[in-house]
Amino acid sequence: MVAKRVKPSPKASLPFKTENKFRRQDLYVKQKKARDSLRRDERFKRKREEDRDPALRRERLAKNIPHTIDRKRVWDDVDDDGLGVSVDVEQLKRRRMEAAEAAEQEPAEEENGEDDNDVDSMLDSDSGSEDEDAEDPKSSRQRKRASSNAPSIAPSIAASTTSTNLDLTPASLSLKFPTLFSDEPPPVPKVLLTTSINSTLHDEAHLLCTLFPNSTYIPRSAHRYGHKFSLREISKFAANREYTSVVLLKEDSKKPTGLTIVHLPHGPTCHFSIANWVEGKKLPGHGNPTNHYPELILNNFRTPLGLLTARLFLTLFPPQPELQGRQVVTLHNQRDYIFVRRHRYVFRDKKETEKSVIGVDGKAVEGVEGIRAGLQELGPRFTLKLRRVDKGVGRAGSEGEDAVQWQWKAGMEKQRTRFNL
Numbered sequence: 001m002v003a004k005r006v007k008p009s010p011k012a013s014l015p016f017k018t019e020n021k022f023r024r025q026d027l028y029v030k031q032k033k034a035r036d037s038l039r040r041d042e043r044f045k046r047k048r049e050e051d052r053d054p055a056l057r058r059e060r061l062a063k064n065i066p067h068t069i070d071r072k073r074v075w076d077d078v079d080d081d082g083l084g085v086s087v088d089v090e091q092l093k094r095r096r097m098e099a100a101e102a103a104e105q106e107p108a109e110e111e112n113g114e115d116d117n118d119v120d121s122m123l124d125s126d127s128g129s130e131d132e133d134a135e136d137p138k139s140s141r142q143r144k145r146a147s148s149n150a151p152s153i154a155p156s157i158a159a160s161t162t163s164t165n166l167d168l169t170p171a172s173l174s175l176k177f178p179t180l181f182s183d184e185p186p187p188v189p190k191v192l193l194t195t196s197i198n199s200t201l202h203d204e205a206h207l208l209c210t211l212f213p214n215s216t217y218i219p220r221s222a223h224r225y226g227h228k229f230s231l232r233e234i235s236k237f238a239a240n241r242e243y244t245s246v247v248l249l250k251e252d253s254k255k256p257t258g259l260t261i262v263h264l265p266h267g268p269t270c271h272f273s274i275a276n277w278v279e280g281k282k283l284p285g286h287g288n289p290t291n292h293y294p295e296l297i298l299n300n301f302r303t304p305l306g307l308l309t310a311r312l313f314l315t316l317f318p319p320q321p322e323l324q325g326r327q328v329v330t331l332h333n334q335r336d337y338i339f340v341r342r343h344r345y346v347f348r349d350k351k352e353t354e355k356s357v358i359g360v361d362g363k364a365v366e367g368v369e370g371i372r373a374g375l376q377e378l379g380p381r382f383t384l385k386l387r388r389v390d391k392g393v394g395r396a397g398s399e400g401e402d403a404v405q406w407q408w409k410a411g412m413e414k415q416r417t418r419f420n421l
Helices: 021-052 054-063 089-123 126-153 171-176 202-211 231-240 304-314
Strands: 191-195 215-217 245-252 255-263 269-278 295-299 327-334 337-349 371-377 381-390 404-407
Touching: 021 054, 171 304, 191 202, 191 231, 202 215, 202 245, 231 245, 231 255, 255 304, 269 304, 295 304, 304 327, 304 381
Parallel strands: 191 215, 191 245, 295 327
Antiparallel strands: 245 255, 255 269, 269 381, 327 337, 337 371, 337 381, 381 404
């Protein structure tokens, strides 16, 4: 049966009110149907026009960009690469390269200017040389003004979601943490995983052991005849047995609330808070993980503090994944929240009702028009937020004025468009 099309009623658009409740309801329904009908007609009309002229669709999509907080992100306009500064390392490196090139070109331009002045003075009168001398300060002043305005005006050309490039690590980070940022190939990770004293999170700890390859879980207890080992003592024990990292899982009300990662043997130590913990068996359509080494995806870590965090997670996974397992672990940073997910992927043929893979430019990627990727989440699923960075092994093992390299404070989120990672 064909649905009867409702035309916009002239009474439906009249801005009057009635005291009858049923008439008000009927009026509201007519107004809603009229609006939906007009919007549907406009949508189908636009679709027909865009099918005839695809350029209209490209123009509409180029203008239809949502104004999200990520796109309104602001950066600190400073020439510094410290942990407490929110700067895009890619943009900072480009800015420094442009400044170095400008500094190299200035002496050459000055020499060429002197040579031109000498030739003009030999050929013509002194008036030409005086004009050139008057023009040189103006041109140099304009050049300096343009170079000073370029970093503040030019926005970052990187997309809001980009893969992390660890090759852009500042030299200051390598000097502060030489064991973490070393030129030598990283060793095979060996992780010691434990919990807080008398913890009940044994199942969650075993799940993390399946997430981090080559990890061993050792429970902690406060037996009256036992010794309550501190994190510093556990790290020393692990370093003597060739462990590369220590992961400490914290709990509150029998739920995981914190995660501390120590890079051995000398640090740094990063403290994270955990939110939205969901086990794999509670996910709809979940799969079971295997023992294959997973691939690692680090997304949107763009500041020096973000690169430090990404590098710390990189040391927890083997550098050479086992591709036959088709498992991938994703750490996606968005607004200083790190979303941790684990999936199994499979490549399959594209169905007729599905669209092709779209690239960053909004066009279909060539060569994979008939291929789509299917994902199955394995779990666990949780969200991390960085709270503190200690220089050494924990707060007790860090000494000096720079013992706490960075610490989250409530005032940092007062400006909603500024992020730390």
